[in-house]
Amino acid sequence: MPDLFADAAGADGINVNTENYSADPQFRDPQNGDFSITRNSPAYATGDTTLDLVGSIISDTYAGSDITFTSETSNQNSGVEISALRKRIDTSIANGSTVSRNSSILQTFDVASPSLGAFEVFHNSNGSLVNGTPADIAGSEQNPSLISTGLTEINNNRVVIVFRSDDIDEGVTQDSAIAASSEDRILVDSNNSFKVEFDTEGAVRTNKDGNITDDGTHVFTDERTNTDNSETRNVTTSAIIGNSMPPPTITTISGLEVKRTRRGSGIEKCPKEIPLIGTDYNLNTLICISEQYDRNIINVPFGLGIGWAQGPPAIRLRGKNVYRVLNNSPSTDYVK
Amino acid sequence: MAKTLRYVNAKNRFYNIDEPVIIELSVNGTTIGSGPTDDHIGVYVDGQLKKTIGFNPEKVMLTSGDGLRAGGLHSLKFSIMTGSDSGGRTRITSKGATTDRKFVKMNSIRVDPAGNGNATSISGAIDFVKTLADPSAGHMISVMDGTYTTYSPIDLKGCDNIKIFGRSRKAANVIISGSASKPTYLIKSSHSASLAFMTLQNASLSAVDCYDGSVEHTIFAEGLIIQDCLDPFQRIAQNSELRRLVIKKCDYGLRSYDAAQCSHMLIHDINTSNAPSAGSASNSYGIRALSGSVIQNITIYNVTGSYAIDAPGSTVRNCIVNKCKLTDYGIKASFYKRNLVFDLT
Numbered sequence: 001m002p003d004l005f006a007d008a009a010g011a012d013g014i015n016v017n018t019e020n021y022s023a024d025p026q027f028r029d030p031q032n033g034d035f036s037i038t039r040n041s042p043a044y045a046t047g048d049t050t051l052d053l054v055g056s057i058i059s060d061t062y063a064g065s066d067i068t069f070t071s072e073t074s075n076q077n078s079g080v081e082i083s084a085l086r087k088r089i090d091t092s093i094a095n096g097s098t099v100s101r102n103s104s105i106l107q108t109f110d111v112a113s114p115s116l117g118a119f120e121v122f123h124n125s126n127g128s129l130v131n132g133t134p135a136d137i138a139g140s141e142q143n144p145s146l147i148s149t150g151l152t153e154i155n156n157n158r159v160v161i162v163f164r165s166d167d168i169d170e171g172v173t174q175d176s177a178i179a180a181s182s183e184d185r186i187l188v189d190s191n192n193s194f195k196v197e198f199d200t201e202g203a204v205r206t207n208k209d210g211n212i213t214d215d216g217t218h219v220f221t222d223e224r225t226n227t228d229n230s231e232t233r234n235v236t237t238s239a240i241i242g243n244s245m246p247p248p249t250i251t252t253i254s255g256l257e258v259k260r261t262r263r264g265s266g267i268e269k270c271p272k273e274i275p276l277i278g279t280d281y282n283l284n285t286l287i288c289i290s291e292q293y294d295r296n297i298i299n300v301p302f303g304l305g306i307g308w309a310q311g312p313p314a315i316r317l318r319g320k321n322v323y324r325v326l327n328n329s330p331s332t333d334y335v336k
Numbered sequence: 337m338a339k340t341l342r343y344v345n346a347k348n349r350f351y352n353i354d355e356p357v358i359i360e361l362s363v364n365g366t367t368i369g370s371g372p373t374d375d376h377i378g379v380y381v382d383g384q385l386k387k388t389i390g391f392n393p394e395k396v397m398l399t400s401g402d403g404l405r406a407g408g409l410h411s412l413k414f415s416i417m418t419g420s421d422s423g424g425r426t427r428i429t430s431k432g433a434t435t436d437r438k439f440v441k442m443n444s445i446r447v448d449p450a451g452n453g454n455a456t457s458i459s460g461a462i463d464f465v466k467t468l469a470d471p472s473a474g475h476m477i478s479v480m481d482g483t484y485t486t487y488s489p490i491d492l493k494g495c496d497n498i499k500i501f502g503r504s505r506k507a508a509n510v511i512i513s514g515s516a517s518k519p520t521y522l523i524k525s526s527h528s529a530s531l532a533f534m535t536l537q538n539a540s541l542s543a544v545d546c547y548d549g550s551v552e553h554t555i556f557a558e559g560l561i562i563q564d565c566l567d568p569f570q571r572i573a574q575n576s577e578l579r580r581l582v583i584k585k586c587d588y589g590l591r592s593y594d595a596a597q598c599s600h601m602l603i604h605d606i607n608t609s610n611a612p613s614a615g616s617a618s619n620s621y622g623i624r625a626l627s628g629s630v631i632q633n634i635t636i637y638n639v640t641g642s643y644a645i646d647a648p649g650s651t652v653r654n655c656i657v658n659k660c661k662l663t664d665y666g667i668k669a670s671f672y673k674r675n676l677v678f679d680l681t
Contacts, residue, residue: 021676025656027637033584035602035635047633047654048674116676117656118580118602118635134580134600135507135533135559 021046025117035133036119043116352443352454353406353468353475357398373429375419382410388417388426401469407444407476407499444476446503453480458500458512459490465498472496472526479534481509488519492526493548502533507561507582514538521545521570530556537563542570552593557581567591574628589621589639595628595650604637621646622657631669636660643668644677 026041028034037043118134351357379387379396381403389396396414404410415434417426428434446453447461455461461477468475474497481504490512492498502510510533512522518540523531525546536543543565546553552573561582562568568583574594581601583589589603590596607620620641623631627649634655636644644657645667652669657677660666666677 020672020674022678023676024678025635025658025676027658030604030637030659033604035604035637043656043676046674116633116654116674118600118633133561133582134602135561135582 033133035117037115037117041115045115047116351404351440353400353404353445354454354464357404357440357442358396373418374416374433375426375429376417378415378417378426378428380411380413380415383413399469400473403470403473404440404442405470405473405475406442406465406468407478408474409441412438412440444478444501446478446480447484448480449482449484450480453478458484459486462490462492462495462498465495472498474499476501478503479510480504481506483511483513485513485515486519486522487515487517489521489524489545491524492529493524494526495529496527497529498526499530500532500534501530502559505533505559507533507535507559510534512536514540522565524548525553525555527553528556529553530558531560532557533559535561535563536568537561537565539565541565542567544568545570546573546576547571562586572596587620589636589641590623590625591621592623592625592629594626596625597630598623598625598632598634599630600633602635602637603639604635606639607641608638622660623647625650627670631655644680645669 023042025043028036376388378385386402415428445461447455465471465475471494476499520541522539523544543562552571554573555576557578559580563585566587571593576596578598583603585605589606603622622636622639622644624646629650631652632654636657640661642664644660647669649670652672655675657666659679
């Protein structure tokens, strides 16, 4: 029997970590090509999370530049988001996510570690595993980087924002009118529910090939959804807006309207009450989305179990800073 | 709504790479040529000054020679420029003498066997790319579902940075298959080519040959199924990135000639009786990569050879090695963490 690993004293095995295992991975049906694992497998959710996922950035490239807008519904006015909105990603992860800074302090987030092996663990809305070979997963809608547009999923106490590369606001516009009007809005009302309004400024209809089809001034409608713990309501498309959006409005959970301005001179900081916590399922990490431009992530030790990325935001998401949490949640203040 | 659409308003449209992008020229609030230092108009593509034009044209025409690429989203900006100084430099005459950025999206080059695209074969699309002003600009080719029988390698030479994708994003739907008399390679790659969402099968040597002109090429791959080949890739170069691949029924697994980054790959049935030709077990690997590689979340099953993972000087983590017949080690690396190795003989 060959050695499982190169000897620690060998020329190459200079750092054998004792966390390596020797146990049956319990593939579902390897003889027939099913190498997925179950929750009972020792490989399930026991992976190392200390490094980012490596590999190709093709998904991002593809999603950002070769967009497919396909509405799977018969409602032709429904825009592009509906099919995605109706798909619910696992709600068992990051249950502790919160929209409230106060309530997030001292809170522990339960984030699943990646599993061993090639199969990424996704769950459907029923909590069941979604299976598929790595190649299948790469092209599936469960892979958030391939969702045609940004997906915002709302639960009673949770916001998940999945984004792709071209959703990232690079701060490209210098037109104050555009800047003021072209924002998706996440509205939090006094009932602790959310309303998301997707900005449709400048949007026109596209066909499945991503080509714009001319239908005059008709634009995608706002898409609104309210969810509770049990179901996602159908997206409604009651409102058809014009080519400009009303000024963005954000309210706190208490119903207080928060006025804000765009970044730039005289910027008004968004309230600390609304850092949004979501889960980047592609990386099995948490992200923190803050609308405060220069908010820093500090005072969080960097180590196993806790891993806020410090410093400036890694990316910008439509005017929001996105910080990545590399591992399980902070156990102390994390947003200052 | 995606930023793409935010900026591509009703006045914009999507263009094909073989048609010029014609922009009506307008500079708000400024009469062109009226300023004392006005000399010409500068045209910026993606923030780079690409060309200068005089004041008279009603339209600006941009082509692939101006940096446009199929499948790309480009920003355009027009500025009123001064005349050249003694150093030959020009600059914007005054702050504000420039347009807002305008965005145009170029369609990818579509391969459709039914004839509804730009080409009916991948090689045809490649030939088209080679006719463009800059074939290496990173043009994108979208391949519709179908089986594309390959009699000789699809040669990407000169088409650096090209991106070839299965349009439906399902690897099983776009099959590039060697003909009955197997070609040596299915694809001869170029530098930094990207391949995604396709099945590559039935080559006498490699599915993708990354070695051309005595130089290894970097490859980016995602969502590929590669089977019934000797090697999935031949001699991939440093900085290659591979994710979510399935490599099966090949004589060899992945053999990188340099450091590579690999994740979420399923490699099984390598050099077994299922392989089209039995290779040498003593020199067969699930993965072999050189120092500096990162190999993570790989499942290796039923590999007969020397190592399941041979990556000296590299990091191996979150991998499963199961049911392999190995003469040496399950995993060889410099740093390995949380791997599961079971049932080696």
